[in-house]
Amino acid sequence: MSTHESSVVIIGGGPGGYEAALVAAHLGAQVTVVDRDGLGGAAVLTDCVPSKTLIATADYMSEFETAAELGVHLEDREGDAVTDVVARLAEVNQRVLELAAAQSEDIGARLAEVGVRVIQGTGRLSGPGTVVTTGEGGEETLQADVVLVATGATPRVLPTAQPDGERILTWQQIYGLTDIPEHLVVVGSGVTGAELAQGFLGLGTRVTLVSSRDLVLPGEDQDAAAVIEDVFRRRGMEVLNRSRMESAQRRGEGVVVRLTDGREVEGSHVLIAVGAVPQTSDLGLEEAGVELSESGHIVVDRVSRTSVRGVYAAGDCTGVFALASVAAMQGRIAMSHALGDAVAPLRLGAVSANVFTDPEIATVGMTAAQAAEAEDVEAVTMPLARNPRAKMLGIQEGFVKLFASRGVGTVLGGVVVAPRASELIFPVALAVQNRLSVDQVASTFTVYPSLTGTLAEAARRLHPTEGDV
16 A cells, blocks of 8 residues: 555544654645543543652652651741642642643644644544544544544443542543542552552541452552552551442532442542443444454454454453553554554553553563463573662562573563562563563663662572573
8 A cells, every 4th residue: 555645644643643643744744633521642641641640749758758758848938847748739739730721732733743633522433434524624534545543442441339529430530620529439450440549548538449340450560469459458447348339429528439348438539440441332343244243342453453354453442451552553553454554463461551550560471370380491580689779769569570491581560569660560561562681781881779670680590590591
């Protein structure tokens, strides 16, 4: 396909959509993005950027607690100790929303620079190569050589816990709050629930976390989850393990969450964080022949192709990995494949991810569960508390865990539990992506003192010996 004659229509302006648009424009295609909710999608406007901004504020407040351990104390002008650090939620949320809007504007400016047309409205397939858009300018029919669907997902809503935007909230609605909730009940202990539970705890809210599993963060490394749950409890959060919500309703000036065992938890607000559902209805997908899974996700292969020639999909609507980084990669791969550029299929085994709790949990590649089932894998875990830089920073929790192939020493994966683990996982991700050996990692200079020194030490401990072969 000649890219100079190609037209691309992208439905959805989130990470999968706008990153795909940039690649397609670079390859010479005429690109139109049809976006309903704002460029950047949920990742920028209502999820990743807002939540991590709020969490960063909470992390900043927690540093005041560590400061006392380092010999630093707050005093007023009379020399009296300052005991309370207060967050003003209206100001916090105003900053959150302003940052999100600014990021969205930056994306729009970048798309305009490369000649991408943006239509504010909705798009619907009326055939494999035809998209009908509806926006402020009315209805328009676009013909396309390539169509990319990147419509994302939306919070899962339960019939017994209908959000009202005031007391019963989804994670997209919390940024409308102007006052710190007195008692926030968080239902769901996955990544979103755990992150926001600790975020509001750090802002000064009393938090009760309703978790259906034995540990919070059931999808994460269980050693890491145990560290996080212990931190939650020590900082005053009430964690209700093996508990399921039956309903959530308004009661007076607050809410009541009824559990399936008959218990009731009263609070001022409840945050429902029980997953997401793909936004794939009313897009004309099934009529066009695009295969959907039982859950409603678009079925794609490793180069983002759907079951219909010329129609691709990327992001949360595919159910591959609910990560903005994966959505962006899927979108880039889709355009490279569709427009004839060199492309490598998506490698899920090299995806790095992060849970923005305090400390953070960062992972890449092989998991502990996978390593336990494999006979030819070695693992080593090292606590960060022994690291000199960690001592200087007052870090007491956290660890580094590496997995490597026995005998060969190829780095297969890793887990980092630490402040800013999202930054520390990158050397491990490079090793996994490029199939480096533990010896190559261990022989690379690290700064002394630094937290990355523990990564190098873990690699040294995995050095293959004759007995490993």
